[in-house]
Structure formats: C-alpha cells, structure tokens
Amino acid sequence: MNSVIYITGVSGSGKSTIGKLLSENLKIPFFDGDDFHPQSNIDKMKSGLPLNDKDRQGWLLKLNDVAKAQLQKSSCVIVCSALKQAYREILKKDIEYHVKWVHLTGGFNLIFKRLNEREHHFMSSDLLQSQFDTLEPPKDAIQVDVSLKPSEIVKNIVEQMEEKSEFGLFGLGVMGKSLSRNLAQKGFRISIFNREVKGKEEHVAIDFKNKHKELENAHAFSNIEKFVNSLQTPRKIMLMVNAGKITDMVIEDLLPYLSAGDVLIDGGNSNYIKTKERYDYLKSKGIHFFGVGVSGGEEGALKGPSIMPGGDKNTYNLVKPYLESIAAKDVNNLPCCTYIGEEGSGHFVKMVHNGIEYVEMQLLAEVFTILKTMGNNPDEIADILESWKPKAQSYLLSITIDILRKKDRNEWLIHKIVDKAGNKGTGNWTTIATAQLGVPGTLIASALFARYTSFYKDERIQASKHFEITSLPVNLEIKDVLNAYQFARIINHFQGIRLVSEAGKAYNWQLNLSEIARIWTNGCIIKSDLMAELIPVLKEDDNILKHQVIINQVKLLKPSINKVVAKCMLSELAIPCLSDAVNFLNNYANSRSSANIIQAQRDYFGAHTYQRTDDATGKFYHTNW
Structure with missing residues (x-):
C-alpha cells in the first residue's frame, strides 16, 4: 500500500534536510511544503508577520491534493510544519489510511540558532516563538530528536517504519x-x-x-x-x-x-x-x-x-x-x-446489539413455529420467508432461509438439531441493564428467558406428559404472520435503541443514535432494511414511536398481530416475543394504566404515597387505609 510520509516540526527543525535524505533512502519522491506557499503567504512572512489559519487553509489543501495525486503512482515524503491537529486533519483528508507522521522535536534555543544560520529563507527567526506557541505535537507520530545527526535521524525513522x-x-x-x-x-x-x-x-x-x-x-x-x-x-x-x-x-x-x-x-x-x-x-x-x-x-x-x-x-x-x-x-x-x-459505551452498545439480536432470532423461531403449525415443511417455509425479503430483508432472515433448506442425508437438518439454545451472557447483561436503568426492555427479557426455558429439555419432556399441551393447527393468512413479525421487530428496535439512549443520559455518554443505527446496517448480525430506515428517524428523536412514519406503520400492522397472537394463544402455541410485543404497546400506549392500583397497594402496606389526578401540582399524598 502506497503511503504519504509527512515530516512535521517548527521551522528550523531540519524538515527539508531530513525529508530529502529519507526520500533518497526509501527511493520515493520528495516534496517541500514551502514550495507550495502562495506568494501572499511568502510576502507576509518576509514582512515579519506570522500566518493565521485562513492563510494556511489553501496551502494545506494544495498539499493534500499533491499527496492524493502522488498516491496514485507511489509513496512519497512531504515536509510541512503542520503545527496544529486541525492542520493535520486537512493534510490527511480522504487519505488517512495512507498517512504516516514523523515529528521532529528540539529545544527552542537550538532551533533558534539554526534559523539564524539559515540563509535566503523567508521565515525570520523572530517568528519562531509564534510557532512554538501554536505547536500541538502529534500523538500518533514517530518522534525524533533533531539534536541527532541527520543520518542518525533518518536511520531512526527507517528502523521504526520498516522494522516495527x-x-x-x-x-x-x-x-x-x-x-x-x-x-x-x-x-x-x-x-x-x-x-x-x-x-x-x-x-x-x-x-x-x-x-x-x-x-x-x-x-x-x-x-x-x-x-x-x-x-x-x-x-x-x-x-x-x-x-x-x-x-x-x-x-x-x-x-x-x-x-x-x-x-x-x-x-x-x-x-x-x-x-x-x-x-x-x-x-x-x-x-x-x-x-x-x-x-x-x-x-x-x-x-x-x-x-x-x-x-x-x-x-x-x-x-x-x-x-x-x-x-x-x-x-x-x-x-x-x-x-x-x-x-464502556462501545461495549454497552455492542451488548444492546446482541440483545436486539436475541429478539430477532426468537421472532424468526416463532414465525417458523407458526408456519410449521399451518402445515408447511421447511422448504415451503423457506420459500415463504424468501417472498418476505422485499419487505423484511435482514441478515438473520437470509440465514434462516439457508438453514431451513439445508439437508442431511435427504432429511432437513433442522429436524435433527436438539431444541436447546445456548447463550454467552450478553443477553443476560442486557436484561440486567434494562432493569438497572429502568427501561422496559421486555422483548429482550422474553427472548432470553425463552432460551433459558429451552435448556430444561428433560423437564420439558416430563411437563409435556403431565400437561398434555398439544398445539392445534393455526388458521392464519401468511400476510398476517408477516405483518405481526414486522410489528414485533419495530417494538424490538424501539426498546433496544431506547435502552442505548437512556444509558447515554445516565452515564453522560454523548451518543449519536443515528450513527449507531448506520454502523448497524452492514457487517453485523442485526443488519436489515429496517435498521437503514431508522437512520433518518433517529436524527429527529431517540423515540422512534413518536415519528409519524413509524406510527403509521405500527397502526397498519397492529390488527394482524392482534389476530396472530389471539389465534396462537387459543391454539396453545408458545410465542413469547410476538405476544410480548403487542402487550407492550397496549400498555405503553395506554394513557390510563392499572398502575394506580399498584401505587395504592404500595401506599397501603408501605406508606409510599401517591399523586392525585385532581391535583396538578404533583403533590404526594398518603391515606390511612
């Protein structure tokens, strides 16, 4: 991979000398940043005035263009004072993966002496202090002391770049x-x-x-x-x-x-x-x-x-x-x-990603169960899921289709896999975090506990004999199953993203939810068309259920999930996440919930007090029940 080696440092640190020697050593072209100053900058420095950021802007952009053009051919060395981080950001614009930094360091007195010994240069030694005042040493550079001989400096640089x-x-x-x-x-x-x-x-x-x-x-x-x-x-x-x-x-x-x-x-x-x-x-x-x-x-x-x-x-x-x-x-x-x-924000966001993943996997498992109960074999279910791609495309949907089509000795492999789901702890951590932060992440908890329940295989076998629960065929339209699945996915994404948002507030993390959604659109397990749709939504509000487009979708889908959950319940079919999704919205979107009973109970046995609907001041009351 071609590289641009920027050699930085204050004037008089020997950038040009080192740059030329380094380019000769590496057999790559050399460019002196001073050669690209506009005449106005040269005139200003000759008059004893330091350059300001506006003066440098065009010069730095020109050097960036030089670097881009040279990278098409080979590596190169460019020397430039680049005293501020902001200047270096311009120099590496669009080529940052190709940039290597070398910073020449030295004391003021040594460099001042060198400047006075330098002839026919437009930079006066009187301006040196302004450069030291401006200097923001780069953290990500090879640091070399200019008191060494030029040959030693170049050897040091080459050793660090080529051997390390x-x-x-x-x-x-x-x-x-x-x-x-x-x-x-x-x-x-x-x-x-x-x-x-x-x-x-x-x-x-x-x-x-x-x-x-x-x-x-x-x-x-x-x-x-x-x-x-x-x-x-x-x-x-x-x-x-x-x-x-x-x-x-x-x-x-x-x-x-x-x-x-x-x-x-x-x-x-x-x-x-x-x-x-x-x-x-x-x-x-x-x-x-x-x-x-x-x-x-x-x-x-x-x-x-x-x-x-x-x-x-x-x-x-x-x-x-x-x-x-x-x-x-x-x-x-x-x-x-x-x-x-x-x-810990990065690991928190990854943890919530995994929580959302748990639910997305469980929802597809529940959809498989429903479609199987409707009389479809794995190949037919795979074909149904394939037809859903235009409306519900996701990585997990695609791999589920592949899984259902996989055969082992002319039999569907899925029928040979023991129904015990493992976990590595992140779903557990996410569920704990929802409780600690007071965020209703109900679907993540349901998906986690569905896995935990599955692990009790021997007990489930015994329980099936005791209770004789046999799922009856479910009479549903495929369109309603798709709509129910889409409804539950929206609720899942709402809860997961809301958890990230509340964590940001609690821990003072400055989180960009739209950017988080964007980086979840590829490369990860929960990438989907729905995630891509949420990028602009999250630019407006961290609560996607307040966005009119999402509100309209949920209202359109809700009759289907009502029907699917009701019929599955009557057919004794376990669908914990689908049922939890509709229960959550029924609770969340209810302006008068049953929580007044709970608060009254708390006041009765623990004198925890309550607020009254007929007192807008927010005052707390206690009753001697």
Whole structure:
C-alpha cells in the first residue's frame, strides 16, 4: 500500500534536510511544503508577520491534493510544519489510511540558532516563538530528536517504519485470526501474538503467519516482551481474548512493557461495567484503553465487521485508521465504525446489539413455529420467508432461509438439531441493564428467558406428559404472520435503541443514535432494511414511536398481530416475543394504566404515597387505609 510520509516540526527543525535524505533512502519522491506557499503567504512572512489559519487553509489543501495525486503512482515524503491537529486533519483528508507522521522535536534555543544560520529563507527567526506557541505535537507520530545527526535521524525513522509494526493483535482465536488477516489485507504492517503451551498449543502465531500469504510481512511472536517491543510508539494493541478474568490477566502481563501514551483495545465481548473499571485503572497508569464491540462473526471479522469503539475521544485518532479501514462499508461506502462515546459505551452498545439480536432470532423461531403449525415443511417455509425479503430483508432472515433448506442425508437438518439454545451472557447483561436503568426492555427479557426455558429439555419432556399441551393447527393468512413479525421487530428496535439512549443520559455518554443505527446496517448480525430506515428517524428523536412514519406503520400492522397472537394463544402455541410485543404497546400506549392500583397497594402496606389526578401540582399524598 502506497503511503504519504509527512515530516512535521517548527521551522528550523531540519524538515527539508531530513525529508530529502529519507526520500533518497526509501527511493520515493520528495516534496517541500514551502514550495507550495502562495506568494501572499511568502510576502507576509518576509514582512515579519506570522500566518493565521485562513492563510494556511489553501496551502494545506494544495498539499493534500499533491499527496492524493502522488498516491496514485507511489509513496512519497512531504515536509510541512503542520503545527496544529486541525492542520493535520486537512493534510490527511480522504487519505488517512495512507498517512504516516514523523515529528521532529528540539529545544527552542537550538532551533533558534539554526534559523539564524539559515540563509535566503523567508521565515525570520523572530517568528519562531509564534510557532512554538501554536505547536500541538502529534500523538500518533514517530518522534525524533533533531539534536541527532541527520543520518542518525533518518536511520531512526527507517528502523521504526520498516522494522516495527504499526498495530498489534494479541490472541489468535477465530476472531483474532480473521481480524489480523483483514488488517494485513489492508496493507498494515502488524505483529501477532499467541501464547504457547507445551504439548498443546505450540508455534500458533508462526504457523498461522506461514499459512496465509497476506501475513508474509507480519511479525509473529509467542514472547510478550518481544511482541510489545516490535511495535511503533505509541503502541496500538488489540486484545482478542476471552472476556473476564483472562482479559485482566493479559493486561497485567502487558503492563510492564508498555509506555505512557500506548493504547490497549479490548475487542472481546466484555461487560461494559468492567470496561469502565479497566479504562479508569489504565488511565491512572498513563495507558489509553478502548472497549470495542465487534459484530459479524468469523466471516465479518475477515471481510468487514461492524465496529463500536468506546474510549477517550481525543485518543480515537490513534486507532481510527485501523478500525475504520477493516470495518464493513455502508451503502455510501462509509465505514461501519464510528466513535461511540467514553469509557464502556462501545461495549454497552455492542451488548444492546446482541440483545436486539436475541429478539430477532426468537421472532424468526416463532414465525417458523407458526408456519410449521399451518402445515408447511421447511422448504415451503423457506420459500415463504424468501417472498418476505422485499419487505423484511435482514441478515438473520437470509440465514434462516439457508438453514431451513439445508439437508442431511435427504432429511432437513433442522429436524435433527436438539431444541436447546445456548447463550454467552450478553443477553443476560442486557436484561440486567434494562432493569438497572429502568427501561422496559421486555422483548429482550422474553427472548432470553425463552432460551433459558429451552435448556430444561428433560423437564420439558416430563411437563409435556403431565400437561398434555398439544398445539392445534393455526388458521392464519401468511400476510398476517408477516405483518405481526414486522410489528414485533419495530417494538424490538424501539426498546433496544431506547435502552442505548437512556444509558447515554445516565452515564453522560454523548451518543449519536443515528450513527449507531448506520454502523448497524452492514457487517453485523442485526443488519436489515429496517435498521437503514431508522437512520433518518433517529436524527429527529431517540423515540422512534413518536415519528409519524413509524406510527403509521405500527397502526397498519397492529390488527394482524392482534389476530396472530389471539389465534396462537387459543391454539396453545408458545410465542413469547410476538405476544410480548403487542402487550407492550397496549400498555405503553395506554394513557390510563392499572398502575394506580399498584401505587395504592404500595401506599397501603408501605406508606409510599401517591399523586392525585385532581391535583396538578404533583403533590404526594398518603391515606390511612
């Protein structure tokens, strides 16, 4: 992958000298930013006046154009003071994945002396202090002390760029392997690490590297110290290990070899509360920590997942090029990765993603049950679901169709799979979060408990003998089943997104719900046409049930779900999420609920007080019942 190497630093730091030597060493073209200043800028500096941001705007854009044009042919070196982060943002516009930064550092007195010794330059040494005052040193650059000899500086730069890796991947499980290949395919030089256990896990990293051509330039390690030292500073290390105690153990193993400013990225399914604790703990040690949700499974991790990073906003630029480069792309070719918010917000959003996923899976299971009871075999059900794609397309719908068509020895494989659904904890965490935050995430809880119920297989067999519940054939139109499914999906998305919104308020995370919906439109398990429709809706309000388009859809679909739930209940068919969806709306959209009875009961036995409908002041009352 071609690169633009920007060499930055105040005037007099030796950028041009180093840039020319580096370009000769690497055998790539060299461009001096000073050569592209308009005459007005040159005249201004000659008169002893410093440039302002407006003066620099056009100059920086011109250099960005030069970089873009050169990248079509080869790599190049461009020297430019680029004193502010805002200037560097312009320089890397649209090419950030191709940019490498080198920053020349030195004391004021040394550089002032050099400026006075420099002849025939429009930059006066009198302006040097203004440059030091303006300087915002880049965090993501190779830092080199200009007191060294030019040849030593260039050698230092080359060693860091060519021998050291840009990014480290710790842990080569299924997801770690796929992500490392994805990074390598994007042209990043990476280091990979996996532990070794004699007689069990030996030579994992090196064997994996040798197996894939795209990893030929990767560095493979089983020694932690060598792995960490193989990385450019500030180091960027992504942990792909099991969530929980193992993550903490790995962090402790890495800490002795890390330096202030390094970045650890937890790409596992960690609990957001633990992520916040790790964020605070590592911050006290000068280490940046990101909790990053990654959705898409093995294939998504390789071809482009949806990525949800949470951590320090200012530090995000250090990891942004890597995460956004490997992410899936939406319909506008934008990465399905965006900065989520502080602390554990990334893992929280991923957790809710999984909660929504639980419900979407359960709803399809219930639809399968209904259509089967209506007399359809798996192939016929697959054909019905295929016909739903124009109105209800989603990743989960598509894979369910594939599952239903799969045969094993001329029999449908689905009939041979034991009806016990497992889980890895995220649905449990989401349900707990709904309770802790006081958000009615009823469908997520129903989907979770449906899985829990399924796991009691032996007890269910006994109960079926005791209660002799036999589902009767359901007489329904396919159109009504589709409408009921769509209705429940809207309620599911409302509850999940509302949970994210309330968490943002509770934890002071500045969450962009529309952006979250956007990065869920590709690369992840819950990608769907419905999610894409919610992007503009969420720009207006975090409550999708207040949007007129959604209101109209729900009103149109509701008669069908009423009919479906009623007939399934009478036929003794278990449909926990479909029934919960309509029950939720009946409760949510009721201006006078039965909660007055509950509040009266609370006041009766616990003197918890109540408010009165005939007192608009909001005063609380207690009755001696």
